[in-house]
Amino acid sequence: MISARLPARFALLGAALALLSLDPAALHAQTGPTESVSTIYGIVVDPASKGDKVLIATEYGLLRARPDGMSELVPSLDAAVVALTADPEDPRHLYASGVDGKGKPIGLMKSPDGAATWSPVNRENPAALGSLAISRADPGLMVGLAKSVMISRDKGKTWQPTALTPEKTFTVVPSPTDTQTIFAGTMTGLMVTHDGGKSWANAGAGDKPTTMVATLADGTVLTFVFGTGLMQAKEPDLKWEILSDGFSDRYIVDIAQDPRRPENLFATMDTGAILTSRNSGKSWISFEGSDKATPERIARGEALFKKNCQACHGEKGIGEAPGDPGAKDEYGFKAPALNDDMHAWHHDDKGIMATISKGSPRNKRMVAFSKTLSDTDIEDLVTYIKSLWSIRSLACQGARHMKCM
Numbered sequence: 001m002i003s004a005r006l007p008a009r010f011a012l013l014g015a016a017l018a019l020l021s022l023d024p025a026a027l028h029a030q031t032g033p034t035e036s037v038s039t040i041y042g043i044v045v046d047p048a049s050k051g052d053k054v055l056i057a058t059e060y061g062l063l064r065a066r067p068d069g070m071s072e073l074v075p076s077l078d079a080a081v082v083a084l085t086a087d088p089e090d091p092r093h094l095y096a097s098g099v100d101g102k103g104k105p106i107g108l109m110k111s112p113d114g115a116a117t118w119s120p121v122n123r124e125n126p127a128a129l130g131s132l133a134i135s136r137a138d139p140g141l142m143v144g145l146a147k148s149v150m151i152s153r154d155k156g157k158t159w160q161p162t163a164l165t166p167e168k169t170f171t172v173v174p175s176p177t178d179t180q181t182i183f184a185g186t187m188t189g190l191m192v193t194h195d196g197g198k199s200w201a202n203a204g205a206g207d208k209p210t211t212m213v214a215t216l217a218d219g220t221v222l223t224f225v226f227g228t229g230l231m232q233a234k235e236p237d238l239k240w241e242i243l244s245d246g247f248s249d250r251y252i253v254d255i256a257q258d259p260r261r262p263e264n265l266f267a268t269m270d271t272g273a274i275l276t277s278r279n280s281g282k283s284w285i286s287f288e289g290s291d292k293a294t295p296e297r298i299a300r301g302e303a304l305f306k307k308n309c310q311a312c313h314g315e316k317g318i319g320e321a322p323g324d325p326g327a328k329d330e331y332g333f334k335a336p337a338l339n340d341d342m343h344a345w346h347h348d349d350k351g352i353m354a355t356i357s358k359g360s361p362r363n364k365r366m367v368a369f370s371k372t373l374s375d376t377d378i379e380d381l382v383t384y385i386k387s388l389w390s391i392r393s394l395a396c397q398g399a400r401h402m403k404c405m
């Protein structure tokens, strides 16, 4: 099993294949907060949506996640899903692998209709794939990860292991331009083969753990290097540049691109959070609340903050200055920072909204704003406050913060 070879910090990437011991009861929750999903193995844009919902591969099954923070079970695929990919030629064609409720690997399944129905492509060999991707250079070519890197040249019907598999491989993706080139994210960096897996070399993105590799419609190769950030390059030179950092000790597990709005990306984090980018990966916001996070509403939130909150919580939410008159109440509390210096990010959006509308039971200086501000005002304030946070804090928001201590 792959996970057995990986250090605990990256165990979830290999854990895809360890789900064989799953509790079948876990598969039957219908709708719940996305926050309660601890691990998301794969993500695609929901082809039935307007690009505002995503399908996520989880141990509870295939879920449809919405920007209101909730996820619903997609019952057509009754299995814990560990690998999920959309066909670049037709994004309604989805492929998945995983383990059913009885603990039996499901092989490779295909949906021709955006997850409405599924049928088997190959049940047995390999029985389960922990990473799965279709080539943009040749629509028949798929690569996957079982015990070794696997290649199919007939779209998943038959598979052959490559001659060599790099040590501690987490994830694989075929080159967007060449049918013999495959990238592999490994514990010691991004590896590349140009001969269909006979030999592998470091792809020049460093030698740190590389947890994600994906290709975009324009031929860009994206990779996530732990401690460095999200990097991009084009073939054939592969001159890597950092696209975004600020992830600190968190990492991206999978990325999906909206085929209709290619600048919109969705990323799943090791904490189980989903982030989204509207500028091809340069900056990221939480998927939760992303439907409200327009530049206009953030600017509105900032104006409301300056008027109602800044006197205590400081400019850009840095918190109350030590010498401020009234800075301390009788118990010695100051108005805390609402940027990510303190722990505002330990609360989910609903929790922060509740404090603003109801006030603090512990401190009468934090008054209830429900009489003076509308629900929309409070949403805009929260969206502004979250715009002050680092990517790391967004990935660690709410119940997930326990994973980030």
Ligand code: HEC
Residues within 6 Å of the ligand: 305, 308, 309, 310, 311, 312, 313, 333, 334, 335, 336, 337, 338, 342, 343, 344, 345, 347, 352, 355, 356, 360, 361, 362, 363, 365, 366, 367, 369, 381
């Ligand atoms: C008169 C000073 C004051 C004003 C004005 C004020 N706050 Fe507060 N706020 C506080 C204090 C003091 C606390 C700490 C309460 C506690 O510890 O229970 C607090 C706590 C909070 C918290 C909880 C933070 C956490 O880490 O849990 C949030 C969120 C918050 N305020 C948002 C706002 C917003 C938004 C506004 C403007 C609409 C605002 N506050 C206006 C003093 C103020």
